[in-house]
Amino acid sequence: MARNQKAKETRDAGASIALLWGEQDQPTRGPKPSLTPARIAQAAVALADAEGLDAVSMNKVAATFDVSAMALYRYVPGKGELVDLMIESILAGRPDLSVAGEDWRAQVTEWARQCLRVYQGHSWLLAATAMRRQAMGPQQLGWLDAALAALEPTGLTAAQRHHVFLLVVGLVRNLAQQSLDFDAERDREWNRLTGELLERHADRFPALTKALADGGFVPDTDPLAFGVDCILDGVQALIDRSGATSS
Amino acid sequence: MARNQKAKETRDAGASIALLWGEQDQPTRGPKPSLTPARIAQAAVALADAEGLDAVSMNKVAATFDVSAMALYRYVPGKGELVDLMIESILAGRPDLSVAGEDWRAQVTEWARQCLRVYQGHSWLLAATAMRRQAMGPQQLGWLDAALAALEPTGLTAAQRHHVFLLVVGLVRNLAQQSLDFDAERDREWNRLTGELLERHADRFPALTKALADGGFVPDTDPLAFGVDCILDGVQALIDRSGATSS
DNA sequence: TTCAATTGCTGATGCAGTAAACAGTTTAGG
DNA sequence: CCTAAACTGTTTACTGCATCAGCAATTGAA
Numbered sequence: 001m002a003r004n005q006k007a008k009e010t011r012d013a014g015a016s017i018a019l020l021w022g023e024q025d026q027p028t029r030g031p032k033p034s035l036t037p038a039r040i041a042q043a044a045v046a047l048a049d050a051e052g053l054d055a056v057s058m059n060k061v062a063a064t065f066d067v068s069a070m071a072l073y074r075y076v077p078g079k080g081e082l083v084d085l086m087i088e089s090i091l092a093g094r095p096d097l098s099v100a101g102e103d104w105r106a107q108v109t110e111w112a113r114q115c116l117r118v119y120q121g122h123s124w125l126l127a128a129t130a131m132r133r134q135a136m137g138p139q140q141l142g143w144l145d146a147a148l149a150a151l152e153p154t155g156l157t158a159a160q161r162h163h164v165f166l167l168v169v170g171l172v173r174n175l176a177q178q179s180l181d182f183d184a185e186r187d188r189e190w191n192r193l194t195g196e197l198l199e200r201h202a203d204r205f206p207a208l209t210k211a212l213a214d215g216g217f218v219p220d221t222d223p224l225a226f227g228v229d230c231i232l233d234g235v236q237a238l239i240d241r242s243g244a245t246s247s
Numbered sequence: 248m249a250r251n252q253k254a255k256e257t258r259d260a261g262a263s264i265a266l267l268w269g270e271q272d273q274p275t276r277g278p279k280p281s282l283t284p285a286r287i288a289q290a291a292v293a294l295a296d297a298e299g300l301d302a303v304s305m306n307k308v309a310a311t312f313d314v315s316a317m318a319l320y321r322y323v324p325g326k327g328e329l330v331d332l333m334i335e336s337i338l339a340g341r342p343d344l345s346v347a348g349e350d351w352r353a354q355v356t357e358w359a360r361q362c363l364r365v366y367q368g369h370s371w372l373l374a375a376t377a378m379r380r381q382a383m384g385p386q387q388l389g390w391l392d393a394a395l396a397a398l399e400p401t402g403l404t405a406a407q408r409h410h411v412f413l414l415v416v417g418l419v420r421n422l423a424q425q426s427l428d429f430d431a432e433r434d435r436e437w438n439r440l441t442g443e444l445l446e447r448h449a450d451r452f453p454a455l456t457k458a459l460a461d462g463g464f465v466p467d468t469d470p471l472a473f474g475v476d477c478i479l480d481g482v483q484a485l486i487d488r489s490g491a492t493s494s
Numbered sequence: 495t496t497c498a499a500t501t502g503c504t505g506a507t508g509c510a511g512t513a514a515a516c517a518g519t520t521t522a523g524g
Numbered sequence: 525c526c527t528a529a530a531c532t533g534t535t536t537a538c539t540g541c542a543t544c545a546g547c548a549a550t551t552g553a554a
Binding site: 027028029030031032057058059069070073078079 | 540541542543544549550551552553
């Protein structure tokens with residue numbers, strides 16, 4: 001029970017992974033393929049960037065190549081795998097943290113900033129990663145590796161570094177979500193109406209009401225820097241503590 | 248452009264919100280309605296709990312009441328709004344933080360623990376909240392209010408408290424995601440295969456490889472406590488700093 | 495040259511959400 | 525009391541989706 005996502009994940013796992021890693025022997029006989037998984041993924045990304053994730057259907061993607069929908073299935077097992085490829089596609093290139101110097105805090109901050117940039121540049125990424133299971137391809141692993149590398153000087157255990165990584169990713173995703181909601185003007189109406197309701201039920205939400213009165217949720221500082229600093233101050237405290245313990 | 252989610256969110260926003268808040272004047276004339284939005288939402292939740300979010304279709308939900316799919320549209324504008332109701336339904340009841348005493352750290356920790364319990368009890372919640380825009384109903388606002396209230400003793404600004412809230416939610420959601428991936432046995436195969444690939448390309452992922460060798464990502468402590476402590480240590484540092492500034 | 499492998503196509507299937515029109519039920523207002 | 529309006533649930537139908545099955549054309553290996 002609790003078969004959370006798509007129930008039909010029974011398709012050959014090996015094939016999907018080989019696809020993600022680009023490790024499939026191409027055929028010798030037969031007509032030359034006119035497409036590649038990568039090109040298909042690129043087209044899908046362009047479509048999603050322009051019209052949102054819902055606009056990405058096998059038909060529409062195929063249409064950009066003047067090809068029938070079923071042709072895509074010669075390159076990609078199904079739509080889910082296509083989404084995986086899309087994700088890998090926009091994560092291409094491991095983040096470059098060298099601009100942040102040697103300081104691990106600066107490096108983690110830079111990592112978060114670049115990650116956020118990706119999310120903001122592709123508004124569908126949030127939905128896409130939530131839709132699919134945690135199926136990490138090489139590019140995604142590259143980002144993970146970069147973050148863990150930045151955290152190595154902290155001296156934390158692998159598990160601890162992983163937790164910190166999760167904290168930072170969570171922050172980035174939340175900020176991305178937030179900035180998506182923010183400039184969606186059709187949500188203004190919604191916020192206005194909810195605001196009215198909130199006033200009417202102010203007694204049920206005392207802290208929230210007070211917070212709104214206090215200037216509300218308009219960020220006064222760079223939210224990313226704030227969040228990362230908060231996390232990393234916590235990490236620093238952890239380092240100090242374990243250092244004190246071990247000495 | 249970048250019309251992230253469903254393109255057809257043009258349906259009357261006022262009606263959806265009235266539905267969420269239960270603020271709709273019920274009719275006098277006509278046959279007595281045999282259903283209520285709340286009962287429909289409950290049935291949908293049961294379905295999602297048992298068979299996953301994908302199993303929640305208007306048809307299946309309607310079938311549990313021996314009613315045609317279209318009958319549901321007399322109570323709910325569309326599927327999106329139904330999902331919103333499902334979310335509100337399982338968040339019913341504001342979290343009770345009194346067991347944690349007066350300490351704000353303990354209260355925030357307790358909030359996170361209860362929140363995580365909800366996510367883990369309803370494996371579809373992650374996907375559902377990611378699918379929908381940030382459309383908070385009263386129950387969701389209640390959780391937000393409780394968190395903000397717990398953070399009031401910190402003396403942080405409203406915006407800062409909101410950021411901390413986002414950090415904690417991000418943490419909880421990541422942990423939920425993680426524990427979902429963990430006990431999904433059909434992902435074992437996937438992890439095994441990816442592990443092999445990773446070994447073969449160890450040079451591309453030095454930090455990751457080393458981390459795996461170091462005992463990997465098996466959590467050695469309570470991940471929730473670790474994350475919350477990390478965040479709250481950061482908050483404490485922030486408090487100390489601003490206290491020093493103002494004095 | 496022959497044949498097996500491979501590509502891309504057409505057509506069909508099943509399920510999803512939902513719009514429209516309709517038939518039956520209840521109550522407010524004359 | 526009676527009619528008209530409001531309301532409920534149904535049937536039918538439309539659109540779009542992912543995907544399966546089978547076919548025709550192409551191409552390298554034998």
